[in-house]
Amino acid sequence: MTMKKNLIDFIDISKSYDGNLVLDEFNLYVRENEFVTLLGPSGCGKTTTLRLLGGFETPDTGKILFDSVDITNLPANERKLNTVFQKYSLFPHMSIAENIAFGLKISKKSKQYIEDKIKYALKLVNLDGFEHRSVDSLSGGQQQRIAIARAIVNEPKVLLLDEPLGALDLKLRQNMQYELMRLKEELGITFLYVTHDQEEALTMSDTIVVMNQGYIQQIGTPEMIYNEPENAFVADFIGHSNIIDGTMIEDKLVEILGVKMACVDEGFGKMTPVDVVIRPEDVELVKPEDGYLTGEVTSLIFKGVHYELDVMANGYEWLVHTTQYVPVGTQVGIRVIPFNIQIMHKPESSDEKAVEIDE
């Protein structure tokens, strides 16, 4: 993969509403033709970041560069990017065609050009022939696809998407995720996507930016974020995890719940307090005598692909995903292979303290 240039730079952005700090010294860059997702719980600052870029808010301090040009104070209508809003952003009194043509008419495109663009965009979002339908007659998913069509006909360099699938049901949401990925491939433009749905983020993104309380917690590919969360917040937010207090005895050896376990991490020093993350699907259930520790199954829920179990062992309730059927009350042993034990520093910087508050 060749190194692409930065299309968007957020530099030292701070923003507060009524004395509540929403973004604090926020720095982020987005490269060309990248699918970047801002992921975090509500109130983490992700939507504010998007609105700052869209031009609907101005930062208190810092600046935003677009293609190396400072656009911090440029009005929304003069920015070369388009937004797909959460919902209800279509103009209800206009037909679908008029909605899509809105931006093109403002930029004074020819009639023929506009007509062609509408046809092309509708085809792109799989809604051919919808030109003269009214907004009310469309389903939620169709409306969002029209909103996307309306944005992309203007050929923006960046498409901003503010939880565009939030109002849709699960099945539709999954379909739309694939559509968005296909669109991104076909258009070859940058997507900046905001969501609180970790699955959505993992499915679509090239890069995920996990945010909490105005701070970036981790930036990385979906695999990195999922497999090697940098702190307990990221680990907890990306799927349900077992996060256990532990002590790094030495390189490649950690002690949790009074049991020493082999791991692969190095460089934490000796006898260092750490957080240990073990994903539920990485916990192996074995016979009691074969486990590092033993416990009792306290609950069992069928989830389709797997069962979700709670296992009480050494005073900690382990979350376990397994395909085996293990009835409640069974004594089991717990094992984890060294590669699946993730060691993290305890929070100490101010960024990481925010994590604690959140928990």
Added chain:
Amino acid sequence: MVKKCASRLYMALIFAFLYLPIVVLIILSFNRSNTRVNWKGFTLDWYVRCFQNENIMSAFATTLEITFIAAILATIIGTLAALGISAMKKRGKTIFLGATNIPLLNADIVTGISMMLLFVRFTHLGFVTVLIAHVTFNIPYVILNILPKLKQANRCTYEAALDLGASPLYAFYKVTWPEIRPGVFSGFLMAVTMSLDDFSITYFTKGAGINTLSTMLYTELRKGIKPELYALSTILFFTVLLLLIAANLNPDKITAPVSKRTVYLKRAACTAILASLVLGSLAIFADGSRFSSDGPSITVLNYGKYLDEDALREFEEESGIKVNYEEYEDPEEMYTKYKAGSIDYDVICTSDYIIEKLIQEDEVLEISYDDMPNYQNLNPDIIDMTASFDPKHRYTVPYFYGTLGILYNTELVRPEDVESWDCLWNGSYADDMIMIGSVRDAFAPALITLGYSLNDTDETHLREALDILKAQSAQVSAYYVDETCDEMIAENAAIAVCYSGEAGEAMAENDHLAYSVPKEGSNLWIDSWFIPKTCQNQEGAQKFLDFLCRDDISMANFEYVYYASPNLSVAENQDAELKENEAVNPSEEVLRRCEVYRALNDEKTVLYNSLWQELIGHSS
């Protein structure tokens, strides 16, 4: 089943209570008879006359001007305010909405009075003050109609438009405006409706000579029966009804699928309305007299229906002085309005005891009678009688006079039975008697019967009078002022205590009626003109008074109201029948036994009022 019937009945009752009175009004507007009581066949005459009546038409024009200018201004301001409010944070929004709603919740009369006080402080009441007042009370209606639409529209669409490259103005016009337009339109219609039928606020903020339909109706209806006004009320009712229906239907129409045809029709209708509004406003500004007063003018305040308006036109033509003519009904109300200083009147006509009070309060300017050549046309005997309220005769010009007496039906009552006030107390007309419903006029017969003066203010004497009145109240069928005339024409009572003027009116309608001033004596009232201290054009005012004393003008006014005129030639030159009519021209012998009311001080006014309350409480 029973429940259903009951609920239907309940609905029917509600509708009956709500609409029956209006139905009666509508029926009366088609009644050939000009009294309220008899049905004499169907006619559309009143509607024709209504449109021929200059008074009504000018009030109608004023109403349209005020309504539409106010509604347009309020719609513009209200729309901007709604946009601002919707963009506010929750706290500010709540505070602002609360403040906006105050005029809605506030009693109209309080709004009206407070606005009057404010306006009087800084300017003169006139067309513009009414306009400002209307704009003020219209704004909340506009805001409340638009806010829900703005909420529906949500900021998202506006931001989406900006995002697509629209400038804020273009985004508003293309995106926000179409969404709130139904709200703006229904807000405008609501404003029109509210302005069209507002009375209280208009009444207090209007200047001399400005009348809207509602204030005109109020004064005219109190003056007496004028079926044109029923016709006008009917038209007004249906206009407001249609506007309300339009205001309520409109939003649904917008969201319904629209065909090209309806779009064009709508556009055409909108254009037509706008065009007429623009033309209307142009017409108003062309008629600059509303906003500026060039040339000399005088502001005249008079009792309602008390002056032939043709005479006014004649005065304007001859003197070149423009007359702002305003009317009132109740002298106490006039006194309050005058004292509030809301309008600078130049010349006022009112009742004897009010003038006495104003003279005592040093509110009256001296008249230089030497500059009034026609003044000598007046009967010196009548002028002498004004000494009771204008002792040195420096301030007043008598206009009309008359008596308090008994109107009776000759079919049921013999003339000799009503020669004494005794007939009121001796039970001969139990439940067939209308007593006058104003305080002093009710007490006067009782005081006289007891042998006291009607100006006696001794509390024990007044209490004795109260006892008589209390005893009488069981036999009284009603206490009336304005309704007496109608009731007697309809022969709903045998006798009624009323003024000679009203008696004369009733007698003209029903030949069975006659009038008597009891031998013990009664009240003589002399309505006179005076020039108040607020006068801005004393020369003009004097010219006007001199004009009124002219023989031909006195005659014209006499023939307009048929009350006794102090003008000698009027007394000479009328029909023998009128001369004989006691209700029109009290004989000298009658005048001798009558007495003019003296002004009461505040303490006695309070006493009178509390006694009156006691009587009313006792009788009901």
